[in-house]
Amino acid sequence: MKKRFLALLTIALGIGSVSAQSGDCTTKAALAYDDAKAKNYDSAYPALQDVRKECPKYSLATYQYLERALEYKIDKAEQGDKKELVEELISVWEQRLELYPNKTSKGKIYSDIALLKFDNKIGDKDEQYKAFDKAYTEDKDNFKSPKGLYAYFDLMVEMQDEGERTLQDVFDNYDRVFTKIEEEENEAAENLAPLLQKQEEGEQLTAKEQKQIKYAEINLANYSKVKEAINAKLGARADCDNLIPLYSKDFEAKKADVSWLKNANARLSAKDCTDDPLFIKVSEALHKLEPSAKSAYSLGQLAEAEGNSAKALEYYNEAAELETNKSDQAKIYYRIANNYQDKGSFGQARSFYRKALQAKPSLGSAYLQIANMYAKSANNCGEDAFSKRAVYWLAAEYASKAARVDPSIASNANQAAAAYKGRAPQKSDVFQSSKNAGDPISIGCWIGETVRIPSL
Template identity: 85%
Template sequence: MKNKFLALITVAMLGSGAASAQSGDCATMAALAYDDAKAKNYDAAYPALMKVKEECPKYSLATYQYLERAIESKIDKAEEGDKAELVEELIEVWETRLELYPGKTEKGKIYTDIAQLKYDNKMGSKDELFKAFDKVWVEDKENFTSPKGLYAYFDLVVEMQDEGDRTLQDVFDMYDRVFAKIETEENAAAENLAPLLKKQEEGGDLTSKEQKQIKYAEINLKNYSNVKAALNAKLGARADCDNLVPLYKKDFESKKSDVSWLKNANARLSAKDCTEDPLFVQVSEALHKLEPSAKSAYSLGQLAEADGNGSKALEYYNEAAELETNKSDKAKIYYRIANNYKDKGSYGQARSFYRKALEAKPSLGSAYLQIANMYAKSANNCGEDAFSKRAVYWLAADYASRAARVDPSIASNANQAAAAYRGRAPQKSDVFQSSKNAGDAISIGCWIGETVRIPNL
C-alpha cells in the first residue's frame, strides 16, 4: 500500500513537471516569435508563430494578433496564384481566435474581415460572397461598420441583379438597408465630434486623446461620405423615374390596400422626386387614407408645394416631422421646412428648423452651411457699427467650417465659403484700429443674437 502511494506521488510530480516544462517551452517559443513580429521581421516570425499556435494554442491572444500581421504581409508579397492558400490560412487564424478568445474578439469585425478578404480575392461565387456579408448583418449588425464591407454587401446584389439572380426590388431594398446603416454610423461619428469641435472653436485645449477622437471621427465621416456617393453611383439609372413608375404602376391596383407596399412605393417615388406622375398622387392619397404617417404626409406636402400651395405644404411637412421616428428622415423634413422659410426671407424661422434638422442628424453639414449663408446675407443689418457688422462674417465662417468638418461630401464648397466670409470679416489692421484684441467677444444683434470671438489673425 505504501509503495502504491509513493508511486502515485511520483506520477503526479512527473506530470506537474511536464506541465511546467510545457508552459516554459510555450513561453520561450512565444517570446522569440513575438520579438521578430514586433520588429516586423515577419518572414522569421511566421513559422515560429505557427508553431506556437499549433503547440500552445491557448498561450496568448498575441499569437493570433501577430500571426494576422505576418500572414497579411505574406499575402501582400505573394503572386496572385499563391494567395488562395494564405487567405484560407488567415481565415483559419481569425476563426480560431474567435473560438478561443470570444470575449476579446468582436464577432462582427471577424466575420466582416473574412467576407471582405474573400470578396477582394474573388473566392467563391457572388451568392457565396453575399452570404458571407449577410452573416455579419444577421449575427452582429451593430459591429458591421466597415465602409468597404457595407459597399461590397450592396455591390454584390447589384451584380446579381445584372445577371438575373436578383430583382430590381431586391436592389432597392438592399440600398435602403445599407444607406440607413451608413447614416446611423455617420450620426454617431458626428455626435461624438460635435462637443470636441465646440471646445476647439471656443479656444479650449484639447487632450491628445481628444485630438485622436477628432481625427478618427473625421476619417470615418469622409469614408462614409465616399461610400454613400459610390452607392448612389452604383444605383444609377436603376432608380430613375423611368424605371420606378412602371415598376409600381403595374402592381398598384392589386396592392392599393397593402400598407407595406404603398409605403415602399411612396418612399422610393418621393426620394427620386417622381412627383409629377399621377401614380405618385394615387399612392400618396391611398397611403394617407389607410394609415396617416410621416411618409404619406411628406408626400402630400410635396404635392401641395408642386401646386404652389406653400402654406398647405408646410402644414403637411410639420405633420410629417411630428410623426417621423427615423432621425435621418426627420432631419430631411425639417431641412425642407427650413428651406421654405429661408426662401421667404424668414431667417429666424428657417434657422430654428435647420437646428431641429441638426438635432436629428448632426452630420447634416448643409444645414450649417445654410445658416452661414443667412448670417452673411444679414451682416449689414445686424451690427451697430461697421466693425460689428463685418464681424458677422466670422460667425458665418465658423458655421461654414463646421459644415465642412461634419460632412466631407460638401467640404470643398463649405471651405470655399468659409474663406470668402473670412475675407469679408475685419482684418488684422481693422482689429488693431478698433482697440480690440483676439479673444474679445462681439455681440451680434437683430435676429442672429449670437456672440463671436475675434480670432487670432
C-alpha cells in the same frame, strides 16, 4: 501504503508535465512574439503556427501576430499562391472568434473575411455577397468597414446586371447600406462636435483629442466617398423612368399592403417622382391605411407642389413628430427650414435647421444654410459698420463647421467660408477699432449670438 505512494508519484509527474508544457508555450510564444514585434514575419510565421497548434489558448496575441504575418505573406505572394494563405488567415480569424469571443468583434471578423474573399476573388459573386450579408445580419453594429459596405452593395448590383437578382433586391440592399453609412456618419459627427466646440473656444486639446478629431474626419471623408460611389452605382436604376413602371404594375394588387406602400412611397419620394399620378395614389392609400411620418411627408410634398405652403408645413410638422428614424426626421426638419427661409423667416428657419442637426449631426448643409442666412442679415444685425461686418466671421465659422462634419460639401463650404472672411473686418480694421483678437462682439437682431475676433 505502496498504492498511496504510486498515486502521489503519478500526480507529481502529471503536475511536472503540465508545468513543462506551460513553460514550453511561454518560451515558444516569447520567441515568436519577439520576431513578430520586429516585423520579421518570415521567421515569426512558422513559430506562430507552432504556438497556435500546440498552445491554442495561450494568448490572444498569437492570433493578432499571426494575422499580421499572414497579411504580410499574402501581400508578397504571387497570385497563384495566395489562396492557401487566404484560407489560413480565415481559419485564424474563425479560431480567434471561437476562443476569444469576448475580445473579438463578430461583425468585424465576418466583414474582414468577406473582404478578403472579395479582394482575392475567392468564390463566385453569390458566395462573396453571402459573406458580407452574414456580417450585416449577425452583427450589423460592428460591420463598419467603408470598403466592405461598398462591396456588399456592388456585388448585389452586379448580380442584378447578370439577371441573378431583381431591381427590388438592389433597392432593398441600397436602403440597408445607405442607412448603415448614415448611422456611422452620425456617430462620427457626434464624437467630433464637442471637440470642435472646444477648438473654436480656444481650449487646448490633448493629444488624444487631436487624434480623435483626425480619425473622425477621416471616417467622415471615407463614408462620404462610399455614399457617392453607391449612388453612382445605383445610377439610372433608381430614376423615375424605372421606378414608376416598377410600382405601377403592382399597385392594384398591393394597394392594401402597408409594407409595399411604404417602400414605394419612400422610393418615389426620395427621387422626387412626385408629379406622376402614381405618387398621389400611393401616398393617399398609405395615409388612409396607416397615417405615418412617410405618408404625411409625401402629402406635404404634394401640397408644396400645388403651391399650398401652409398646408405643406402642416403635413411636414406632422411627419416630423411621427418620424422615429433620425436621418429621415432630419430631412423633414431641413425641408421645413427651407420653406421658412424662402419666406424670409430666418429665425424660424434656423430653429428647424438646428432640429435637423440634433437629429443628424453630420448634416453639414444645415450649417451652411445658417451661414448663408447670417451673411444675408449682416447689414441688419449690427450697431455700426464694424459689428455689421463682424457677422461675416460668424457666418464663416458655420460654413467651416459644415465642411468638417460633411466632407461631401467641403469644397463649397470652404469656398463660402473664405468668401465670408473676405467680407469681414481685416487686420487694419481691427487695429483702428482699438479691439484685440479674442474680444467678443455681440450680434443683435434675430441672430443673437456672440463672435470673437479671430487672430489675423
